[in-house]
Amino acid sequence: MxxxxxxxxxxxxxxxxxxxxxxxxFDGLTSDTMVSxxxxxxxxxxxxxxxxxxxxxxxxxxxxWGMIMHSSTWYSPIRIDFVDGANGxxxxxSSISFSNPIDSEIDVIVLEAYxxxxxxxxxxxxxxxxxxxxxxxxxxxxxxxLDDVNDESAYVIDNIEIVQNVVSVNESSATLxxxxxxxxxxxxxxxxxxxxxxKIELFxxxxxxxxxxxxxxxxxxxxxDRLAAGRYLLKIFRDGVPILTEAVKR
Numbered sequence: 001m002x003x004x005x006x007x008x009x010x011x012x013x014x015x016x017x018x019x020x021x022x023x024x025x026f027d028g029l030t031s032d033t034m035v036s037x038x039x040x041x042x043x044x045x046x047x048x049x050x051x052x053x054x055x056x057x058x059x060x061x062x063x064x065w066g067m068i069m070h071s072s073t074w075y076s077p078i079r080i081d082f083v084d085g086a087n088g089x090x091x092x093x094s095s096i097s098f099s100n101p102i103d104s105e106i107d108v109i110v111l112e113a114y115x116x117x118x119x120x121x122x123x124x125x126x127x128x129x130x131x132x133x134x135x136x137x138x139x140x141x142x143x144x145x146l147d148d149v150n151d152e153s154a155y156v157i158d159n160i161e162i163v164q165n166v167v168s169v170n171e172s173s174a175t176l177x178x179x180x181x182x183x184x185x186x187x188x189x190x191x192x193x194x195x196x197x198x199k200i201e202l203f204x205x206x207x208x209x210x211x212x213x214x215x216x217x218x219x220x221x222x223x224x225d226r227l228a229a230g231r232y233l234l235k236i237f238r239d240g241v242p243i244l245t246e247a248v249k250r
Contacts, residue, residue: 023097023161026067031059035069041085043093043162048072049079049145058156060102067158068101074154077147082162092116092142095135095163100128102156109146109155116142122182125149137245138179138193139164178236184248185224191236192219199237202247205230224249 024042035046035055046055046069053072060068071078082091092115100109111134113121121140126132134144148155179193191200194215202211202222210232211222227249236243 023159025159026057026069029057029067031057031067033057034072040083040088043082043085043091043164044160045081045083045088047079047081048076051076060156068156069158070154070156075148077145078157079143079145080160081143082141082164090116090142091164092139093162093164094137094139094141095133096141096144097131097133097159097161098157099159100126100130100132100155101158102128108149109157110149112145112147113141114143114145115140124182124184135183135245136179136181137183140179178243180234180245180247184250186250187224189222189224189234189247189249190219191222191234194218194220194236195238199235201235201237203233203235204228205232 024039024044033056035057037045039046048054048071051072053076055069055071055078057067057069060066069078080096082093083089084091096111096113108128109126109132111124111126111132113123113134113136115121121136122134124132124134146155146157178191178198180189180191183189194200196215196217198215200211200213200215200220200222201209204210204227210227213220213222229249232247232249234245234247236245
């Protein structure tokens with residue numbers, strides 16, 4: 001997929017870490033209602049890149065899903081920019097989750113996450129039905145683009161939720177929290193924004209340590225080729241103080 005120019009520019013941030021709002025669901029909307037900025041209070045502005053058309057809602061009417069969202073043509077990408085609901089100021093996030101609900105021919109969604117300079121940070125391919133959680137591990141995501149695999153199939157989404165976790169512009173990059181990506185991961189898990197001497201450990205669900213390394217640079221890459229699929233606890237020790245997070249191997 002070609003890189004798309006940013007619609008919004010970076011601005012100053014506030015320190016914080018919280019869910020921006022309750023999940024954005026489309027259950028209460030009229031079928032085929034155009035989706036524009038009515039979700040700005042929830043920190044999201046939707047658009048369809050490369051087109052004047054906007055995403056729409058659709059009354060799928062299957063099971064509990066009811067109203068869901070798709071691009072205006074079913075096949076075009078959907079872009080979501082993250083903003084301050086009060087004034088529309090661009091914000092960055094660290095995590096986005098959504099439902100990929102329909103188990104049929106319209107089941108594959110590719111998520112691409114971008115920073116403020118349109119650099120691709122990571123991707124995730126979801127096969128329905130799935131509750132997707134894309135956790136980048138640091139507050140660098142300014143927008144995401146949702147699309148299908150080959151631009152020839154449709155897809156739908158529901159129950160979107162974001163986590164805002166931004167830092168002050170007065171803080172240097174050295175004080176930023178460690179970053180781990182992609183999450184979920186398949187072949188490699190990258191951990192960066194670490195300091196020389198930091199200790200990195202990875203534990204499986206039984207508590208067994210499956211990886212340990214002391215950082216000699218600002219980045220390490222953990223191979224997942226010998227790791228079983230499942231959830232892992234990632235520990236990053238800095239000055240003896242652990243930073244804990246969960247990583248998922250697909």
